[in-house]
Amino acid sequence: MVPTAVRAPPTRKYRAAVALLLAAALLLAVGLPLAAPIARANRVVPAIEFGRSVAAGPSGGIVFNVTATDAPAFAPAQLSGAVAGETVTVRLYNNGSYAHSFTLARQANVVLNTSWSPAALDGYFAQNGSFLNLTVAPGGSVNGSFVLPANASGGSFEFVSLVPYQFQSGMHGTLVVGAGAxxxxxxxxxxxxxxxxxxxxxxxxxxxxxxxxxxxxxxxxxxxxxxxxxxxxxxxxxxxxxxxxxxxxxxxxxxxxxxxxxxxxxxxxxxxxxxxxxxxxxxxxxxxxxxxxxxGVAPPAVAAPLSTAIVQADVLLLAGILVLFSVVLALSATFMGRFPPGRRPRHGS
Ligand SMILES: [Cu+2]
Missing domain, CATH: 2.60.40.420 (Cupredoxins -  blue copper proteins)
Structure with missing residues (x-):
């Protein structure tokens, strides 16, 4: 099967193949240099610094987010993680339709008696004071801060709602102050x-x-x-x-x-x-x-949703597809050239 005369293959397909090859080359020339800085900007910085027992500054401290519900209850009812000497901020959210208060006792390790009347509870706080006394309207939120005294270390401090009969119905909780950093x-x-x-x-x-x-x-x-x-x-x-x-x-x-x-x-x-x-x-x-x-879980090994490798691989893949298409076109053009042009289906000009 040695061809004696080869009909000239359709030049239109060769032109398309050459165009695709040029596009692939352009994509590589422009895309790869562009991909690098994008990837650099998105890289994950793995440098992790560990320190020990950094004292909380007056502007920092710990923030507790507490939700008051109509149960009535506080969620969560147990607050821990604060340490003596640090600023404690309570962000109180009300997701119910009644007003609530967050009133935190100053006395450590005192459990208030839920059989007290609302007046007796008010009397206790009038006498002993509170670290914080926030009132939140239905659907609202309110913040308050105070500094835990140095002698609060290891103590438990009860917080209640002073809205009549809410404490008595179970609306109370405890702030536990940690012993350490x-x-x-x-x-x-x-x-x-x-x-x-x-x-x-x-x-x-x-x-x-x-x-x-x-x-x-x-x-x-x-x-x-x-x-x-x-x-x-x-x-x-x-x-x-x-x-x-x-x-x-x-x-x-x-x-x-x-x-x-x-x-x-x-x-x-x-x-x-x-x-x-x-x-x-x-x-x-x-x-x-x-x-x-x-x-307590391993960080990503190479990480970054947009690493250099991934972005550049995208560019390479796209260029590869273009090259493949151009090769197919060139081959088909060569192959089709051996048949009478009348057999080729004609598409629009
Ligand atoms: Cu910002």
Whole structure:
């Protein structure tokens, strides 16, 4: 089967093949250099710094998110993780249709008697004072802070609702002050580029619940928050985080209000997993201000949803497909050229 005369193959297909090859070359020449900086910007910074027993500053401290319900009850009813000397902030949410109060006794290790009348309960607080006395309207939220005295270490402090008959019906809880400092204090930075660095934090917990510390320095010029999800292994998004945190109050919500300053918080996690943290300032999460805290589980080995390898592989794959098409076209053009042109189906001009 040696062809004696080969009919000239259709040049249109060769032209298409050459065009595809040029497109592939262009894609490689432009796409690969573009992919590198994109990937660099999205890389996960694996540098994790561990510190020990960082004292909470006056601007930091621990934040407890407490929901008052019409049960009536406090959720959670047990608050722990705070240490003596630190600033305690309570963010009180009311998801019911009655007013509630969060009134925290100053006396350690005193259990108030639920058979007391509302007047007797009021009388107790009038006499002994309270660390905090917040009242929250239906559907509302309110914040309050106080500093735990040094002698509070290891103590239990009861909090109640002073709205008549709510305490008597079970609306009370306990703030347990830890004896020590966090086992691990993680450090993070809020950057001017609207990112946290590192955005992967790792804590090797020894047992649960585990007390951890976070230290965030604002190295940019804007205000931020460092807001940590209370739920492990749940990914939150810029579109759902407001709803999510309304339903699941964050375990830490540091308000980073002074550029250049460092903020601390101590918090408690109930179990291992990956906890997402974000900045709640409008637009910041969307711009990339989020990260993940790995507690008792291994952090991603090579990580990054957009690594150099993945982006460049996309470019290479696309170029490869173009080359393949051009080869097929060229081959078919050569092959088809051996048949009378009349046999080829004709497509539009
Ligand atoms: Cu921010």
């Amino acid at each position: 966090p086992s691990v204090t993680l450090t993070d930075q809020a950057l001017a580029s609207l990112a946290f660095e590192p955005n992967i934090l790792v804590a090797n917990a020894t047992g649960y619940p585990e007390t951890l510390g976070i230290q965030v320095t604002d190295v940019g010029a804007l205000i931020h928050t460092w807001t940590l999800s209370a739920l492990a292994n749940v990914q939150i998004t810029p579109s759902n985080f407001t709803t999510f945190f309304a339903q699941h109050p964050p375990v830490v919500n540091l308000q980073i209000l002074n550029p250049g300053a460092t903020y601390n918080a101590t918090f408690l996690l109930d179990g291992p997993g990956v906890y997402e943290f974000i900045c709640e300032e409008p637009g910041h999460f969307q711009a990339g201000m989020f990260g993940f805290l790995y507690v």
